[in-house]
Every structure is written in C-alpha cells, then in structure tokens.
Amino acid sequence: MSKPLPSASGHFRRSYADEFRLIETRLAKTSAAAFALVLLVFPFAVSPFYVDLATQVFLAAIGALALMLLTGIAGQISLGHAGLLAAGAFTTGILYKEFGAPFWVTLPSAALAGALLGVVFGLPSLRLRGLYLAVSTLALHFLVVYLGGEYETRRGFSTGILVDPPVVFGYEIYAPRVWYFVLLAAAALTLLICINLMRSRSGRAWRAIHSNETVAEALGIGIARYKLLAFVITSAITAMAGALFAYYRGFVSIEAFSLYLTIQYVAMIIIGGMGSLLGALLGALFVTLFPYVIEGAMAALPGADRLAGSVFAVNYAAFGIVMILFLVFEPQGLVGIWRRVRNYFLLWPFRQTALGERP
Amino acid sequence: MTVPLLAVDKLEVVYQRAITAIQGVSLKVSEGQIVAILGTNGAGKTTTLRAISGFLGLDDARVTEGTILFRGAHLENRPPHEITWRGLAIVPERDKVFPNLSVAENLAVVPRRRGTADGRSMEEVVYHFFPRLAELKRREAGLLSGGERQMLAIASGLMCAPDLLLIDELSLGLAPVAVGKLTESLVQIRDELGISILLVEQSASVALRIADYGYVLENGRVVLDGDAQRLLGHADIQEFYLGHAGGSRRSYRDVKQYRRSRRWYG
C-alpha cells in the first residue's frame, strides 16, 4: 500500500541512547502506564462476556501481529493464515488426544510444526511473487485443512477434538479471568518480539525486500534466507496462537478454520493499516468486535426477532462493505486515520500538504 | 492572429510529487506547421510530449502548473484516450507497438474517427506512405526490426487520424537513408493530409531541415526558440547540437550564464 505519512510530533532523537529506547517521550510513558493499568483492572470491572471478548481480541492480536510481520513488513502475501492456525490447533489436539501430552509439550510442538509448515509455505516465495505466492499459500491452506479433516474422520472425532484445560504447576487454567491474563501476556510478549524484530537486522532486511527485491538483493541482502525467516517466524507464532486457541476453546474442529478466517486476518491488517504493528492491534480489535457490534445494532432495530436468522448473512455483507471501504478510501487503515488526526492537532493551525498538491 | 492549434503555457510537471521535470515550458504549434523540440538527454522533452498527450494515473506524474490548450480546449490531466479522440495522437519513445499483435492488428485496434478528405480509408493512406508495412501485414509486431517498429508506430499514430501528431525520438533506430525517406514522408503527410507535427529529435540537423520552428529545452526549461532557419544559424546550436566548434571556446558555465541573461533580457 502507499507510504505512511511522516509524523509531525516535534520530538527529535538527540542521542544514540534515544534510538534504542522503546518508549521515547514522557507523554508516551504516562499513556502507556495508564493503558496498562486499564488492561489490568478491566477484567474485574466488567461482566464475563466482555472478559471473553477481550480475550478473543488478544488471541486475534497474536495472529494479526504475526501476519503483519509477513505481509505488512516483509511484503510476502499469505492467504494461508487459517491453515497455520489449524496446524497449531491440531498439533495440540492430536498430541493431547493421542499421547495425553501436557501444555509444555504441546505448545513448543505446535510452534515447531508451525515453523516446519512455514518453510513449506515459504519455499514457493523463493520463486513466486505477489499474486502467485498468494495463490500457493491459498492452495496449502486447503491441503492443511484436508489433512485435519482426514484426521478427524479417521479417528472418529467427526464433530471435533475435545481438549481439557492445560495444567501448569498443578494449577488448572480454566477461569475466564485467568485466561484473560494468560493471553494478555502472550499478546504483549508477541508485540515485544515483533517490535524488536522490526528494529533488528532482519526487520531492516524485510523492509528492504518489501520495497524492492532486486535492489535489496543488489545490496547484498540474502533474500531467500530472510524471506524464509519471515515465513518461519510468522508461522511459528501463528501456530502457537492456534494452540492457545485450542486450549482456550477446549475444542478443535476443522470447521473453525475456513477460508473466511484467513480473510478475517487479512482484513485485520488492511483495516488496521499495512506495515504498522499498531495497525495489527487496532485491526484485531476492530475485526473481533465487528460481528458483536453488528449483532447489537440489529437487536436494537425494530423487528429484531425477525432478523435474528439473518445475523450471519448481514455480518458477511457488512464485513465485505467495510473491507471495501477501507481498501478504496483509506488504504492506510485505522493507523492512517489516527496519524492524520494526530498531525492535524499537532500542526494546528497549519496544514500539511505534499509537494505538488494544491492545499 | 488566429488561435494556434496547440498552445502550451508555462507548463510544470512533477513526478511522484517530488521530482519537478519541467518548469515554465511554453510552446505553440500552428495549423500545418512542423515544430521540433531539441535538447540533451533528460532535458524534459519526453515529459513535455507526454504531458500534452495525457499521463495515465499509473505514472504518478501530474501537471501542477500551466495550461495546455488544443483548439482552445483544456487538456491538462485529461485521460489519454479522450485526448486522442480530440485529434491529438502520440508516437511514444518506448513501448510504441503492441508486440503480440500483428502489424495489421496494431493498426486495426485504433477506434475509427474518420477517413481522409478524399474518401480514402486511413489504412490505405498509411500503407501508401509506408509500403514496407503492407508487406509485413501478418508479422507479429514484436518480431519487427527497430526501424520497422518505428514506422509501424508512426503509422498507428496516423491511424488515429489526428490533427496534430506528436513524435518522440523520430529517428530512433532508423538507418540514415530511412531517416531521409521518413522526413520526406512526414512533409508529404503534412502537405497532403494537413496534419501538423510536433517532434522530438536528437539530431538537430535532421529536425531543423524539415521543421518550421524549433524549441531548445534544457533542464526542464525552454532556453531558446525561433524559426528553423534562424536556429540552424545560431551559434549555440552550431556549437552544441551540430558539433561545429565555435570561434572561441567558452566553458559550459559561461554559456549557461549567457543563455540565462539572454532569456531575461530578450
């Protein structure tokens, strides 16, 4: 998508130490602390329904962050995200069902399975670009889903695999609030990993590959290695998200990993804003809450009970429309809107215009 | 004085919202004239022609200042096909033919505007001027030689039945003999069909031989213009474009200084 607007924050880095800091200004520090506090208090202040909702957002955020690394940062298009989630969930489900494997075995195994699958998904990227890559990952999605379905039918779990809550140090993770904090921690950890990856050599290599592969290669960046690395990291994180999903739901079924799930994740990074980790978070929030908002809106409408049967269809249609609106009118997503609003207030009463554009 | 066919006034074009390629370029083409644009590489000749014939949104180039009037109507930032319909066709510098279409198909894809005044179809006219193309009718355009391709490109431009034909790099890839023939045909085309021509040409001697009027572009600005005869005799042209050494060698910088002052003081 197009380049992000420059920020007009008025804050400049004045020493090398500044460059390494994660949180740069005092304002940023206070707002981050306030936000953290809100997150900590949240589950105790609201009903279990909202706790579950927040937990879903965290889960989605992990997957969205991972996809953002791959597509938004490294520029490798993947339409196989649901397949990766399925791989993680099924690794967990199978290991648990067949061998009664505990939490600390299944999770790393899911990550490993994801990483291996990442190599498989990534191999085409060494030869294919853009559209063709998207297509190959799409095909792999169907393959993974088929394998999962095959396992279900072969072993007679045609309705899905039941997974008991994980037990850590003799403590069963079951209560919604406990899950809230576990997944909050997981999402925060993923965010931290992603931020640091972006600042590392790999992050710079990915952005170089994204902006121009040929030039990146000419600059001596090992394209193949970094592309594969992007696929592997993304897939490993996504598969872990899949494993957590399996435990959280206590249930794994291939039905849950349709193409629509992939589209939802792709929508998260589009709606959030390509190339920005903040965008991934915003997108995850937006897309996860969207169906609930629609449902709420429809319930508020007159004749709500008549519409009840079509909630699902309205959801689809509305989701399609929102995606189109973002693609057409706001390709930089929610982050783009946020940046514009911020710049507007920072620069007020002046206005920012690009060169060659009449104000 | 009558309205000129094409009047470009103080044109400015910006690429990618950042690179200003031409600035304050003004030029005129009157009915029935052949006008030449000269200039070194990167001077902005192609940019000027493409601005006149319409950029496609894909290019991220925009006309930011100035006006382009064709028969008194504005053309700035109009879509290219509309400009062609109004009677202004271009023979571009690169990618001038459809490589996978045959010669005949290359000519046939052009939407019909009208035939010539004497009732011949444009196809007949084109084959009359470029008999070589008639022999190659069924050949795929991608398999043509560079010179044949250039002929086909000019022929396709003529198929649009324009009032004004823009030609970028007229003699690109043509044998000197072919250039001679081609320039003759162009004069003939102008005389018989009443098509005015605005051409870009690296070789000043070729261009000024057939042109009525010429403009010299440098760094995106018009630095010199005048009747072809006058330009041919001009010392700067002699020195920098025709390669005849002037009496006293001046440094490039002095020349620029001199030109600039002459532009300002007339």
Next chain:
Amino acid sequence: MQLAVNILVLAAIYALIACGYVLIYRVSRVLNLAHGELMMLGAYMLVATASAFSMSPVMAVVIAALMSLAVGGMVYLFLMRRMTGEMVLAAVLTTVALGILIRGAVILIWSAQQYHPRAMLGWGNPVITLPGDARISLYAALLIMATVVVYGGLFLFLRFGRWGMRMRAAGQDPLLAAQRGINLHAVFALAWGLSTFTGALAGILIALDSGLDSTMVMIGLKAFPAALVGGLDSLAGALLGALIIAAAEVGVIRFIDPLLADVVPFIVLIAMLVIRPWGLFGTREELDRV
C-alpha cells in the same frame, strides 16, 4: 466410458468457469477471487427471473445471463475502476471483499435454502444414454456444448473482433492502448462483463442440472487452479488445465478417496507451481509482472 464422460462434464464445468478468471487477468492483471460468488449470483438471478417470467422459461434464462453481463460491467465501473493504479494485491483483496459481500447479500435475499430452478421452470432433465453405455444428463450435455460454444466464440472474438483486439492490446500495454484512443474503462468493463457472463452461464447450467445453494462458490474456487495450471493469460491453457484438473479429481474420487475431491485441484496447483509456475501455456514474464 462412464469415467470419460464424467471427466468431460467436470472439465467442461471448470473450463467454462476458468475462462472468466483468464479474461479478467489477461486484460487487467487482476485475479478475480470473487468469480465464484459472481457465478453463484448469476444462478440466483435465474431463481429471481424464474418466478418473474414463469410463462417463458427460455426468456428467464436469457435475461438472467444478460443481467450477469451487466452486473460484471457494473462491478468494474463502480468498484474495480477505483483500484486501477493501486497495487495488484489491493485489487485482489478488493475482489475477496466483494466475494464476502455477495455471499452475505445472496443469503440475505434468497436465504440459505436449496433451490431447484429446473423445477421452477417446469423442465425435466432426461438422461441420455450414449454409445458404450455411458449416461449423461441433458443439462450436463448442454454444459459441454455451452463450453464449446463459449470458447469458440471467445477465440474468434479475441482474434478477429475489433473489441477483442482492443482487449488484447489493453492487456499488453494499457498506456499505449489509451494513447491510441482506446477507452480502457470500456475495455475493462467489457472484460468483467464477459467474465461474469460466462461464469453465470456455468452457474445457471449447474443449478439447472443439480440445484443451487451457497456451496456453489466452492466449485468456482476449484476452477481457479484450472486457469492457473493452464497459464493465467491463456484461454487454450484454461481448457487444457480444466481437463487435467477434472481428470485428476474424477480419478482420485474413483480410485483413492472421495474426501480428497475438494483438495485435488489445489494439489495439482501446488505441483504446477513447483514445476512450472507460469502454467502450461502461460508466458513466463507474467511471474515478474505482478
């Protein structure tokens, strides 16, 4: 013998759908992932016209097909036109979003129940017995004929038709085409219209043969490997690709595992992407263009 007939019918279905992918890709380099949904929409149009024109069933079919032509053109003019000049990926994702929108809208309008347009039109579906004791339903036979006619028509149109030539020209070099006075929007809209029309034709015939619900989308999606295996920019390739995919699918169902049916096309696709990513008849340069 029956196996050959089954393969032929399935190949005809895939080919008829796949040419829609090829048409749009060839002209505008966009992969239309909403093609399956547009095809389904065409079939639902028939449901609408079938109740409106119950007097003259043929009329209903013709009007449904023509409406699809218009729908395709409008999709371009109102939506995809805005995506020209954007990155290819953005355009493709727009079609994905459009697909979701159509899916939702179709269920909203027609609900998720199954329809039998053939019964609505009061037509039968006699089984024809072919020499060699193979059997084929009337509408399956019609489908094969439609595929032959559509491909023949498209070949002639692209080869000799003035607008066909323009479509080829625009596909090769849009800027030059515009400079030669070709209205790109008209050409692209035409490509979208034709693509949707052929897709809808397939959808209508399938619905007449075996009924209609929203799972039809999957057939559309499975036809897309056929287009890619043959080469995304080649019509002849789509024909051959459809045959390969159909043969693989029917073979696997018959001899290995019916559950594999929905993945076989994608397995073939992966194999093709490994061996020869630009497809059997495609041009190699296409790989770098997108």
